[in-house]
Amino acid sequence: MSELINSEVFLAYSTYSTIVLLKMLLMGPLTGYFRMTRKVFANPEDARAHGAKDEDARKKYMRTDPDVERVRRCHQNDLENIIPFIGIGLLFALTGPDLSTALLHFRIFAGARIFHSIAYLLPLPQPSRGLSWMVGVGVTFSMAYRVLKAGMHL
Amino acid sequence: MSELINSEVFLAYSTYSTIVLLKMLLMGPLTGYFRMTRKVFANPEDARAHGAKDEDARKKYMRTDPDVERVRRCHQNDLENIIPFIGIGLLFALTGPDLSTALLHFRIFAGARIFHSIAYLLPLPQPSRGLSWMVGVGVTFSMAYRVLKAGMHL
Amino acid sequence: MSELINSEVFLAYSTYSTIVLLKMLLMGPLTGYFRMTRKVFANPEDARAHGAKDEDARKKYMRTDPDVERVRRCHQNDLENIIPFIGIGLLFALTGPDLSTALLHFRIFAGARIFHSIAYLLPLPQPSRGLSWMVGVGVTFSMAYRVLKAGMHL
Numbered sequence: 001m002s003e004l005i006n007s008e009v010f011l012a013y014s015t016y017s018t019i020v021l022l023k024m025l026l027m028g029p030l031t032g033y034f035r036m037t038r039k040v041f042a043n044p045e046d047a048r049a050h051g052a053k054d055e056d057a058r059k060k061y062m063r064t065d066p067d068v069e070r071v072r073r074c075h076q077n078d079l080e081n082i083i084p085f086i087g088i089g090l091l092f093a094l095t096g097p098d099l100s101t102a103l104l105h106f107r108i109f110a111g112a113r114i115f116h117s118i119a120y121l122l123p124l125p126q127p128s129r130g131l132s133w134m135v136g137v138g139v140t141f142s143m144a145y146r147v148l149k150a151g152m153h154l
Numbered sequence: 155m156s157e158l159i160n161s162e163v164f165l166a167y168s169t170y171s172t173i174v175l176l177k178m179l180l181m182g183p184l185t186g187y188f189r190m191t192r193k194v195f196a197n198p199e200d201a202r203a204h205g206a207k208d209e210d211a212r213k214k215y216m217r218t219d220p221d222v223e224r225v226r227r228c229h230q231n232d233l234e235n236i237i238p239f240i241g242i243g244l245l246f247a248l249t250g251p252d253l254s255t256a257l258l259h260f261r262i263f264a265g266a267r268i269f270h271s272i273a274y275l276l277p278l279p280q281p282s283r284g285l286s287w288m289v290g291v292g293v294t295f296s297m298a299y300r301v302l303k304a305g306m307h308l
Numbered sequence: 309m310s311e312l313i314n315s316e317v318f319l320a321y322s323t324y325s326t327i328v329l330l331k332m333l334l335m336g337p338l339t340g341y342f343r344m345t346r347k348v349f350a351n352p353e354d355a356r357a358h359g360a361k362d363e364d365a366r367k368k369y370m371r372t373d374p375d376v377e378r379v380r381r382c383h384q385n386d387l388e389n390i391i392p393f394i395g396i397g398l399l400f401a402l403t404g405p406d407l408s409t410a411l412l413h414f415r416i417f418a419g420a421r422i423f424h425s426i427a428y429l430l431p432l433p434q435p436s437r438g439l440s441w442m443v444g445v446g447v448t449f450s451m452a453y454r455v456l457k458a459g460m461h462l
Contacts, residue, residue, distance in 0.1 A: 012461040014399045018452050021392045025448060028388055028441075042381060049434035073196060079233060079387060080182055084175045086395045087240045091168045103461075126203035133182075140179060144172050153166040153257075227350060233387060234336055238329045241394045245322045280357035287336075294333060298326050307320040307411075 009102045013093035016106035017086050020113055024082050027075035027117075031068060040065040074120040078113070081136050085109055085143075092143040095150040109139040163256045167247035170260035171240050174267055178236050181229035181271075185222060194219040228274040232267070235290050239263055239297075246297040249304035263293040317410045321401035324414035328390050328421055335383035335425075339376060348373040382428040386421070389444050393417055393451075400451040403458035417447040 034040070039061050041047045047061035089109075093102060112135040119129035188194070193215050195201045201215035243263075247256060266289040273283035342348070347369050349355045355369035397417075401410060420443040427437035 008461055011459050014402075014455060015460045015462060018396055018399060018455050021395050022449070022452050025389070025392045025445060028445065043378070043431065045431050045434050045437075049438075070197070075388065079391070080229065081179070083233070083237055083391055084179045087175050088172055091172060094168075123197065123199050126199050129199075130203075137179060137182065141176070144176050147168060147172050151165050152169045153162055154169060224351070234383065235333070237387070237391055238333045241329050242326055245326060248322075277351065277353050280353050283353075284357075291333060291336065295330070298330050301322060301326050305319050306323045307316055308323060 007093075007096070008099050009093050009097060012099065012103055012106055013089055016110050017089060020082050020085065020110055023114060023117065024075070024078040027071060027078060031071045031075065034065070034068045034071055038065050038067065040068050070121065070123070074117055077116070077120070077133065081133070081140070082113060085136070085140050088140055088143050088147060091147045095147055097146065105139050105143055109136055112136045112139070161247075161250070162253050163247050163251060166253065166257055166260055167243055170264050171243060174236050174239065174264055177268060177271065178229070178232040181225060181232060185225045185229065188219070188222045188225055192219050192221065194222050224275065224277070228271055231270070231274070231287065235287065235294070236267060239290070239294050242294055242298050242301060245301045249301055251300065259293050259297055263290055266290045266293070315401075315404070316407050317405060318401050320407065320411055320414055321397055324418050325394050325397060328393065328418055331422060331425065332383070332386040332390050335379060335386060339379045339383065342373070342376045342379055346373050346375065348376050378429065378431070382425055385424070385428070385441065389441065389448070390421060393444070393448050396448055396451050396455060399455045403455055405454065413447050413451055417444055420444045420447070 035042075035046070036050060039047075039050060040063055041050065041061050044058050044062065047058040050061065052058040052061045089106070092105070112132045116129060116132040116136065118124070119132055123129070189196075189200070190204060193201075193204060194217055195204065195215050198212050198216065201212040204215065206212040206215045243260070246259070266286045270283060270286040270290065272278070273286055277283070343350075343354070344358060347355075347358060348371055349358065349369050352366050352370065355366040358369065360366040360369045397414070400413070420440045424437060424440040424444065426432070427440055431437070
C-alpha cells in the first residue's frame with residue numbers, strides 16, 4: 001500500500017481535497033465581508049471596532065441578519081460534508097483504485113460542492129441545492145463502500 | 155514508519171474511521187428528514203419547495219423546532235469530537251502501536267460515539283450522554299499522548 | 309514521496325497538528341464548565357440532571373448566555389480554521405518541503421490559533437482577534453499554494 005502515496009491517484013486526491021478545503025475556508029472571509037458591510041456582529045468588541053461608540057449603537061449592531069445567517073449555514077454544510085470527504089477520500093486513495101474511478105469520484109464531488117455553494121448563496125430555487133448536496137453525500141458513501149470492501153479489521 | 159501504512163493497525167484505523175465518519179454523515183439526512191416531516195425550514199426557498207405558496211405560509215414554516223435543534227446539536231457534537239479522532243487517530247496509527255492497543259482505542263471510541271448519538275436522540279436521561287462524550291474525549295487524549303510520546307519536533 | 313512520512317517534517321506536522329487539535333478539543337469541556345457553573349443548558353435532560361426539578365426550573369435553565377455563546381463561537385471558529393490546516397498541512401508535509409519552511413508554517417499557525425482563543429475568550433479589543441484569524445488563514449493558503457505548485461492532477 002505504501003507505494004500508493006506516490007501515485008497519480010494520490011496526486012489527484014491531493015489536488016481535489018486542497019480545492020474543496022480552500023473553497024470551504026473562503027466562506028470565513030465571505031461571512032466577515034457580509035458582517036462588515038451590513039454592520040452585523042456577534043461580539044461587542046467587533047461592533048466597537050466598526051464604529052459603535054456607545055452601548056446603544058453596539059446593541060443595534062449585534063443582531064442576526066438573513067444574509068449573514070445564509071453564508072453561515074452554507075459554511076456549516078461544508079463542514080458537515082467536505083470533512084468526511086477528506087477523511088474517507090484519503091483512505092479511498094490509499095486502497096489503490098483505478099485513476100479513472102478516483103478522478104470520477106473527486107471531480108463529481110468537487111463540482112457538486114461548488115455548485116451547492118452557488119445554489120445556496122444566490123439562492124437558486126430548490127431542488128438544485130438539495131440535489132447537489134445529495135450528489136456529494138452519494139460520492140462519499142461510494143468511496144466509503146470501496147474502502148470497507150478493500151479490507152476491514154473490526 | 156512507511157511500512158506501517160500497510161499494517162493491520164492501519165487497516166483497523168481505516169475501518170473504524172470510515173464507520174464513525176459515516177455515522178456523522180448520516181446526521182445530515184436525519185436533519186433533513188425531521189425538517190421535511192415537521193415542515194421546519196431555515197431557508198425560504200426550502201419552504202417554497204415544500205408547499206408554502208405565499209409569504210405567510212413561508213413565515214410559518216421558517217421556525218425552530220426542538221427535535222430539529224436536537225439533531226443539529228448531536229451533529230455538531232460529532233463534528234467537535236469525531237474530527238479530532240480522525241486526525242489524531244491517523245497519527246497514532248502511524249506511530250506503530252500494538253494492534254491490541256490500537257483496537258482497544260478504536261473500538262471504545264466508536265462504541266462511545268454511537269451510544270452518544272442514541273443517548274442524544276432518544277433522549278436517555280443524563281449522565282449517559284455526558285459519560286459517553288467523556289469516554290470519546292478520553293480516548294482521543296490517550297492517542298494524542300502516545301503520538302507526542304512517540305516523537306516530537308517543536 | 310513515501311519516505312517523506314519518516315521525515316523530520318512529518319514529525320513536526322504530527323506534533324503541531326496534535327497540539328492544535330487538542331486545543332480545539334478542549335473547547336468542549338470549557339463549554340461544559342460554563343454551562344454547569346452558570347446553569348445554562350440546551351437540553352431539558354441536562355437541566356434536570358443539574359437540579360431543575362420541575363418544568364418551571366427547566367425552562368429557567370434553558371436559555372442562552374453570552375459567555376457560553378462566546379466559547380461556542382470560539383470553538384466554531386476553530387472547526388472552520390484548524391480542520392483545513394490539518395488536511396492541507398498533511399499534504400504539504402508530504403510534498404517534502406524544507407524543514408525550516410515547514411516549521412515556520414506550523415509554528416506561526418499554532419501560535420496564531422492559541423492567541424486567537426485567548427483574544428476571543430478574555431476578550432482582547434479588536435483587531436487582535438481578527439489579525440490572528442487572518443494569520444492562520446494566510447498560513448493555510450500558503451501551504452495550499454505549495455501543495456498545488458508541487459503537483460496537480462485535475
